[in-house]
Amino acid sequence: MTVTQIDIEKGAAAASPYVPRMARIVAAEQMTGTERFFRLRMEGEPLRYEPGQFVGVTVFGVGEAPISICSSPTQGDEFELTVRSVGLVTNALRGFNQGDRLGVRGAFGNHFDYDAMKGQDILFVAGGLGLAPTRSLIRYVLDKRKDFGKVTILVGARDPSLLLFRPEIDAWLARGDVQTLVTVDRPDKAWKGNVGVITRLFNQIDMDPARTYAVVVGPPVMFKFTVLEALAEGIREHRIICSLERHMKCGVGKCGHCQIRGTYVCRDGPVFTYEQVKRLREGI
Amino acid sequence: MLPQVLKKSDLAAWIEALMAKRRVAAPVLKETSVADPTDLKFGWEYVVDPTEVRLDYSVTVLGPKKFLWPARQPLVSYALGGDPAPKAMIEHEPQVLFGVHPCDITAIRTLDAAFAKDIPDPHYLARRQDTAIVGLECAAPCDESSFCLDMGSLYPEAGYDVMLTPMGDSWYAEAKTALGQALVGEARMRPAGKPDMEARQAFSEEKRSNFHFKLPCEVKYLPDVLDASYDSLIWEAIARRCFSCGSCNTTCPTCYCFDVYDDVAVDLTKGCRARRYDSCQLDPFAQVAGGENFRQHRWSRLRHRMFRKGKYILEQTGQAGCVGCGRCDRACVAGISIKDTFIQIAGSR
Secondary structure (H helix, E strand, O other), X not given: OXXXXXXXXHHHOOOOOOOOEEEEEEEEEEOOOOEEEEEEEEOOOOOOOOOOXXXXXXXXXXXXXXXXXXXXXXXXXXXXXXXXXXXXXXXXXXXXXXXXXXXXXXXXXXXXXXXXXXXXXXXXXXXXXXXXXXXXXXXXXXXXXXXXXXXXXXXXXXXXXXXXXXXXXXXXXXXXXXXXXXXXXXXXXXXXXXXXXXXXXXXXXXXOXXXXXXXXXXXXXXXXXXXXHHHHHOOOHHHEEEEOOOOOOOOOOOOOOOEEOOEEHHHHOOEEEHHHHHHHOOOO | OOOEEEEHHHHHHHHHHHHOOOEEEEEEEEEEOOOOOOOEEEEEEEOOOHHHOOOOOOOEOOOHHHHOOOOEEEEEEEEOOOOOOOEEOOOOOOEEEEEEOHHHXXXXXXXXXXXXXXXOOHHHHHHHHOEEEEEEOXXXXXXXXXXXXXXXXXXXXXXXOEEEEEEOOEEEEEEOOHHHHHHHOOXXXXXXXXXXXXXXXXXXXXXXXHOOOOOOOOHHHHHHHHHHOOOOOHHHHHHOOOOOOOHHHHHOOOOOOEEEEEEEOOOOOEEEEEEEEOOOOOHHHHXXXXXXXXXXXXXXXXXXXXXXXXXXXXXXXXXXXXXXXXXXXXXXXXXXXXXXXXXHHHHXX
């Protein structure tokens, strides 16, 4: 484990992991008041990634922010991001449109273990912006539908105007081979669907807990109560999967910002099982 | 190469010879306290005048980390207005760190491991590769704050090119590497004789008798001891005094967390992505853009630092996260001591 002179020499000649590559925006769309959708294509080699990974997005002259990939590699060489405008970089991204160029580093992190889920039932529980990373796996599973058992998708949002991917959710609702349920905390007059927190949807679904994986991504408070509900249904701790949010600044396990105890979320995550997260303690 | 002996009066000439070919950094006297004239503050600087070098220093306020891992370091340059064409900025030139104490040699080994492991960081490693280290033996502990013997940093087995030992009116110089031999070759030295070797042996015995263990357990148990204390109220108790100022991080020779930021040239034609030291004790360190702060409590940040120093970095890199230099203790305005904290939790059962 000791570092030798050879390690130092090899590392000194290595390529810098901090240099972004250039990507071009193929499509951009304002999804909600705060969320903007981008489809991108790398210049040169396409981005190689797996569902659940993230990239560092650079707005030159402003900075870089870590963003979950919301598409699946089964969709082809392009990749998609959903960005909420909350900080310096993400607000700058509001001004970016089709044809503009961005810097991209990555893809970073581990990914959803879809191989382990093959032949199994999957329950997706996505709250708010959590639908973005979840969608990367939903798209993967739907593109390889016959490899998986029963698929259930629960989507929650604070109010109807904040629902992401609405046309896509409508398509999922129309499919016979997927059960999709949507709820909002605060309905508007036009809303005809479910109302209340996402855990309320659990009494509308049937599951075989022994063969179900629950993929839960959303704000910490939603995660906590959804895990409670999933455990109450009988789902095993190692079959409850989540993706953690941290401000990764380097993506390569050095800068320390995403560290939870001895774990670097950028490198060891962002995908963890509940069995792992409960040991991390500072995880959620 | 046999050990060599350098007359103290020839030291400045050696440093001058070294300076002809590369930059030399060494400890110099920075300031003297008005209240206590014996309280000398030493710092690491690139040498301008070789006679300024103070090898009689006890400990520097900051270690020599900055020559390998600057407080601000450019990473990527890019153009604005046209094609950004981002390019890595890897800056290094030959340098010698002259007179590095064992704790700081060990600390540099920790940084080496942190930046070489997994995905290598050439911005650090290129500087490291171009850096020679002339070590300097310690005869006695700096003060009460140091616990280098406990942390295993007092007798480094590697990580330096030459080791100097003070012996009366001369220096005993042992080259550890081929590069070290070349450096020694630039000095006017004579091979050590039997009396010199006996004097070196006497120094070792004297050194051995001057350093004492301070922790109640072996350092290898520290990760377990820390684990057992994770839920203890001790962290809240100690953090009552903590101001979250980050002085402990600033002075630590093994801290390597960083913030990444972009700088834009005033004429807006180009920009630069750079990194700077960051501190896990500062409130926004683990905050995300949505406002969630995953270590919002002061005590949770203090605990995180103590765990990094005693456990995480060791597990991460195989090298000590804390070298027992005592700098964080000396810098802490609230009188929080990592050594006393380790002693307290190790003694609590």
